[in-house]
Amino acid sequence: MSERENILGRIREALKVKAHVPGTHGESKGPPTFDPAISSPRKWLPKVGATMDEQLALFAKNAGDLKADFQLLKSEDEAREAIAAVRAKEKWQRVAAHSGNLTNAICPALNLPLLHTDKAYDVHALEACDAGISECDALIAQTGTVLVTNRSAGGRALSVLPPHHVVLARREQLIADLPAAFELLKQKYAANYPSMISFITGPSRTGDIERILVLGAHGPKKLTILCW
Amino acid sequence: MSFVAQFKAQAKVMAGDLRHRKIIRTALRNYEIVRDQRKASFQDWQGARQLAAETKWEAVNHLDKHLIDFTSKLEARGTKVHWASTAAQAREIVLKIVQDKQAKSVIKSKAMTSEEIHLNDALEHAGLKVVESDLGELIVQLRKEAPYHIVFPSMHLTRDEISELFQRELGSAATNDPEELTMIARRALRKKYLTADIGITGANFAIAETGMISITENEGNARLTAALPKTMISLIGIEKILPQMADLALFLPMLATMGTGQQLTCYNTMYSGPRQPGESDGPEEWHVVLLDNHRTELLADAEQRDALHCIRCGACLNVCPIFRNVGGHTYGTTYSGPIGSVITPHLRGLQDWKHLSSASSLCGACTETCPVKIDLHHHLLHNRRNAAKQKPSFGEKTAFKLFAFAANRPGLWNFGKKMARVFQPLQGAVKGTAVDPAKAWTKTRDLPPLAQESFKDWWRKRK
Numbered sequence: 102m103s104e105r106e107n108i109l110g111r112i113r114e115a116l117k118v119k120a121h122v123p124g125t126h127g128e129s130k131g132p133p134t135f136d137p138a139i140s141s142p143r144k145w146l147p148k149v150g151a152t153m154d155e156q157l158a159l160f161a162k163n164a165g166d167l168k169a170d171f172q173l174l175k176s177e178d179e180a181r182e183a184i185a186a187v188r189a190k191e192k193w194q195r196v197a198a199h200s201g202n203l204t205n206a207i208c209p210a211l212n213l214p215l216l217h218t219d220k221a222y223d224v225h226a227l228e229a230c231d232a233g234i235s236e237c238d239a240l241i242a243q244t245g246t247v248l249v250t251n252r253s254a255g256g257r258a259l260s261v262l263p264p265h266h267v268v269l270a271r272r273e274q275l276i277a278d279l280p281a282a283f284e285l286l287k288q289k290y291a292a293n294y295p296s297m298i299s300f301i302t303g304p305s306r307t308g309d310i311e312r313i314l315v316l317g318a319h320g321p322k323k324l325t326i327l328c329w
Numbered sequence: 330m331s332f333v334a335q336f337k338a339q340a341k342v343m344a345g346d347l348r349h350r351k352i353i354r355t356a357l358r359n360y361e362i363v364r365d366q367r368k369a370s371f372q373d374w375q376g377a378r379q380l381a382a383e384t385k386w387e388a389v390n391h392l393d394k395h396l397i398d399f400t401s402k403l404e405a406r407g408t409k410v411h412w413a414s415t416a417a418q419a420r421e422i423v424l425k426i427v428q429d430k431q432a433k434s435v436i437k438s439k440a441m442t443s444e445e446i447h448l449n450d451a452l453e454h455a456g457l458k459v460v461e462s463d464l465g466e467l468i469v470q471l472r473k474e475a476p477y478h479i480v481f482p483s484m485h486l487t488r489d490e491i492s493e494l495f496q497r498e499l500g501s502a503a504t505n506d507p508e509e510l511t512m513i514a515r516r517a518l519r520k521k522y523l524t525a526d527i528g529i530t531g532a533n534f535a536i537a538e539t540g541m542i543s544i545t546e547n548e549g550n551a552r553l554t555a556a557l558p559k560t561m562i563s564l565i566g567i568e569k570i571l572p573q574m575a576d577l578a579l580f581l582p583m584l585a586t587m588g589t590g591q592q593l594t595c596y597n598t599m600y601s602g603p604r605q606p607g608e609s610d611g612p613e614e615w616h617v618v619l620l621d622n623h624r625t626e627l628l629a630d631a632e633q634r635d636a637l638h639c640i641r642c643g644a645c646l647n648v649c650p651i652f653r654n655v656g657g658h659t660y661g662t663t664y665s666g667p668i669g670s671v672i673t674p675h676l677r678g679l680q681d682w683k684h685l686s687s688a689s690s691l692c693g694a695c696t697e698t699c700p701v702k703i704d705l706h707h708h709l710l711h712n713r714r715n716a717a718k719q720k721p722s723f724g725e726k727t728a729f730k731l732f733a734f735a736a737n738r739p740g741l742w743n744f745g746k747k748m749a750r751v752f753q754p755l756q757g758a759v760k761g762t763a764v765d766p767a768k769a770w771t772k773t774r775d776l777p778p779l780a781q782e783s784f785k786d787w788w789r790k791r792k
Contacts, residue, residue, distance in 0.1 A: 104412040108567065108621050112393045115629035120390055123382030123635055123702045132390070133383035142579035145377035147370040147592070163592070219609050224523060224557060244582070244593045256610040257556035261549045261596075279578035286574070294539060296406070296605050297555070299598040300581070305549040306595055309465035309483050310491055310507040312356045318464055318511055319518065320549020320596070 142280055149243045149277045156242035156275055163245025164326060167303030168316060171245075174329040181210035183327050184234075184267065188213070191265065197227050198234040199255025203269040207327075208234060218255040224262075233263040233321075237270050239285055240328065243278040246302045247326060248285075250295035257297050266304070266321040270328045332661060333684040340655040340688070349485065353653055356484045360647060363590030370592070381583055382702035385638035388537070388570040392628065395537035395570045396619070402540020403617055406602035411618045416446035419620050423448060423529070423562055424455055426616055430560050432457065432526035436518075438544070438551035439463040440531025441479055441641060442564040442620055445663045445676075448529070460521045462550035464514050471498045477657035479664060480588050480643035485656060518550070528558035528612065533640065534580060535569040541601040542569075542617070543577060545584055547594045555600060561612035563600075566620050568628075568637040574599075580640065583700045587644035627675040633708045636671050638701040645695035645705060651688050660685065667695035671708040674716070683716035685709075750779050 122133050150156055157173065164171035174180050187193075188211050196211060198204045199219035208215055216226055218233075227233070235254035237247045247268050251257045260266050276282060286298060305320030316322050330338070343349055368374045388395055400410045413419035419442075427435065435457055437443065449470070452459045461470040465482035469475065471494055476482035483491070488505045495501045501513045530551055532542035542563055544551045555561055571580060577597070585591040603615035628634055646652045646666030657665045662673045662682070670685035686709040695705040717725070735741050753776070759765045761772040 104414050104418065107414055108412050108619070108625065109393050109396065111621070111625035112396070112567075112628060115625055116390060116393065118629070118631040120386070120631045120634040123379075123386050123638070133386050139376060140380060140383075142377070142380065142575075145371055145373050145380060146579070146582060148372055221609060224610070228519065228523060246593060251608055251611065256608065257552070258610050261552040261556065279582065280575065283575040283578050294541070294601045296602040296608060296611060297598060297600055298541075299552065299596055300593060302591075302593040302595050302597075304595070305547070307464045307511055307548050308589070309463070309468065309481065310486075310488050310510055312359055312481070312484070313507045315508045315511040317515065318548035318550070319462065319515060319553055 143278065146278060146280075147243060151277075153272075153275070156277055157272070160240055160242040160245055160275060163242070164303075167245050167324075169245065169303050169324040169326060171326045172328065174327060176329055177206055180207050180269065180327050180329050184208075185210050185212075187232075187267070187325060191231065193231040195226075195230045196232050196234060197222075197230040197255075197259055197263060199236075199259060201236045201253075203236050203271070204234060207269055218259040222256075224258065227258060227262050230263045232265040232267055233259040233261075234267045234269065235260050237268050237274065238289070239282055240270050240275045240326070241277075241279060241282050241300070242275060244300075244302055246282075246300045247324075248282055249299050249301060250290070251297040252290075252295035260299070260301065261305075261320045264317065264321055265323040265325065266301075267325045267327065270326060272328060275328075332681050335661055336659060336684055336688070339659040339661075343656045343659055344654045349656055350654065352485060352487060353656070356481065357647055357653070360590050364586060364644075365590075367586040367590055367592060371586075377579060377583060378700055378702055381579055381700055382635075382638065384571065384576050384579070385640075385701050386635070388572050389568060389628070389634060389637045391572075392567065392570060395572060396567060398537040399535050399540055399570060400617075400619070402537075403602070406540065406605065408540075408602055408615045408617055411616060412621075413618055414621045416620075416622050419446050419564065419618055419622070420448060420451040422616075422618050423564070424451060426560065426562060427452065427457060427527055428455070430526060432560070434458040434460070434521070434525045435527045435529055436460050436462055436521050436525035436554055436558060437466075437529040438531070438546065438554040439466050439482075440529065440564055441476075441663060442531050442566055443529065444476060445622065446564075446620070448564070460518065460525070462518055462522070462548075462554060463546070464511060464548060464550075467514055467518070468494065471495075475658065475663070478643060478646055479641055479666075480646075485658075522553045522557050525558045527560045527562060528554035529562045529564065530554055532563055532565045532569055533584065534571045534577065535565055536572075536574050536577070536599070537570055538573045539601060541574065541599040543581075543597060543599045545581065545588075545594050546596050546598075547589070547591075549596055552596050552598060555598070555612070556610060559612055560614045560616070561603065562616045562618065564618045564620060566622075567624055568639075584640050584642050587642040587698070587700045623676045627672060630675070632711055633671065633675070635701075635703050636668070636675075636705075636708060638703055639668050639672075640701060641668075642700060644698045644700065648694040648698045650690055650692065650694070655688070660688075667705045667709070668703070671703075671705055671712065674712050679712065679716050680720055683712060686712040686716070746779075746783060750781065753779055 197216040239248040304324040307318035468483040533545045534543040604611035652666040674682040
């Protein structure tokens with residue numbers, strides 16, 4: 102017999118005896134009830150306002166707490182100005198991005214040659230870039246999270262290898278909470294999920310030395326979100 | 330030295346180590362504040378715990394079905410799935426993959442399963458260079474130590490100790506700035522990511538519905554480990570199952586809240602395959618190794634089955650007065666603290682590890698804090714009971730027999746009481762010394778003085 106059959110066999114044998122329902126200290130033996138009234142996480146998770154303005158404000162607050170730079174802009178032109186300003190301030194020499202409606206509209210404002218990561222690319226060249234610029238699937242107000250996939254955001258490494266990750270997003274991409282994010286993923290990709298889906302919540306960080314927060318442990322030190 | 334003797338000896342040293350106590354208190358003070366803030370931000374934390382517990386109940390109590398769903402979805406997208414009943418089988422599987430690829434270097438992100446099966450030793454023995462990429466794991470790897478804590482591996486060290494270590498092992502300049510120390514590790518590891526042949530990860534959750542694993546981290550090291558090397562291996566305990574992808578909407582924030590006091594950790598990433606057609610990067614091959622290693626034995630104990638609900642957040646360690654005083658290394662186990670004390674006897678033998686069930690004040694702080702409602706402190710009692718039933722202690726059995734004999738005979742009992750009142754003051758003279766017959770008990774405990782008059786006598790006189 103294969104180990105697969107051995108393990109599954111032991112599991113089936115073990116499960117012949119029923120376990121008590123969690124949180125009842127052994128008093129109830131049946132399965133949990135899964136009352137629909139309580140089985141939606143939305144009922145328990147932190148509250149999110151219903152209007153767009155409330156959600157934008159919550160995202161901005163969360164991003165601030167996470168030490169991400171969230172810039173709410175009025176137009177595509179402002180986004181072009183904003184990214185050129187970051188380039189000038191940080192003296193970018195080399196930048197990586199992928200092709201997309203937003204990146205194609207904004208990146209020319211940088212006046213820099215771009216390394217494209219949505220086709221085969223040299224990983225050493227990406228490592229030498231000052232910034233990675235990507236689109237995203239959604240911004241999540243509840244947690245200040247940027248949702249990316251390797252299909253929508255230029256592969257697995259673009260958003261994590263360069264020291265600065267810049268996200269381009271439209272206001273319509275803002276969603277309320279985590280349950281909405283999983284609904285969106287299902288609607289968009291259920292037939293064929295991208296092989297990587299990542300919830301990015303602030304720039305990379307660690308607390309492994311005396312529990313003191315340090316940004317940029319292995320991933321980007323900076324996360325900039327330009328939204329218009 | 331036996332495991333119990335080792336535990337007792339080290340616990341005695343650590344409990345008196347005021348420096349250690351100060352470091353742990355400092356490390357946990359901020360955690361406690363942010364954890365409570367995050368818990369308070371939930372609309373109803375207790376409701377969330379109940380839902381999490383019931384979701385894990387569903388996953389674990391239909392584990393066979395979920396594992397079949399999980400693995401067939403993975404295989405359909407080109408992932409190679411391996412099943413390992415034992416630690417030795419898991420090591421062999423990983424070694425074989427590594428040797429087939431003629432790999433020379435391995436980069437790892439944090440995986441407690443790899444600690445459990447001592448994978449690094451096996452890989453190094455086979456001549457491979459293994460680098461831990463999580464900062465805390467790297468620090469304990471350079472010190473040739475086991476992780477101190479399942480979430481905070483280097484929590485017991487000060488920045489000065491880490492600086493000395495980095496100077497010695499990485500040849501860096503002296504600094505006691507946490508930021509600079511982190512950047513030293515960042516620079517040292519960058520090259521390793523780009524050159525490693527194999528990336529090894531663990532997983533926090535395995536989604537049956539969609540055939541995905543989910544990895545929770547803060548540093549981005551797991552993201553890089555799963556992006557750059559050509560071959561990726563993920564070592565996963567079979568109990569990591571969650572039925573549906575949407576369950577993560579609850580579990581990701583709960584894990585972050587209890588693990589580190591964050592709303593969400595920095596990166597929560599789901600992987601459903603190796604590089605797919607049309608994708609530009611990611612590993613060409615992905616191997617998922619499913620590890621049993623006595624988990625099915627724990628599953629067979631219906632009373633303690635909920636211990637498999639554990640999401641390894643480490644919250645029970647952080648609140649445990651025993652853990653905080655004796656420290657993580659004293660346990661001598663991969664999983665320490667209350668959850669480790671519950672599951673280690675199942676994973677490594679009840680008689681060898683039953684002493685951990687007594688390393689508890691039974692205060693119940695662990696049970697109260699557990700986000701998936703594992704009945705931790707009751708399971709410590711269950712393990713004590715099972716150990717005594719399996720291998721009764723002659724001394725204890727005799728003592729209780731004598732007690733029952735006397736307690737059932739009022740005359741003898743009353744005589745004993747009178748004698749005890751006479752002899753108790755004398756006991757004070759020998760208390761805890763070699764001639765004290767109750768030495769094992771009295772060495773560290775005081776018996777309160779017996780009342781000069783029993784309640785029964787007092788009641789009789791009053792009438």
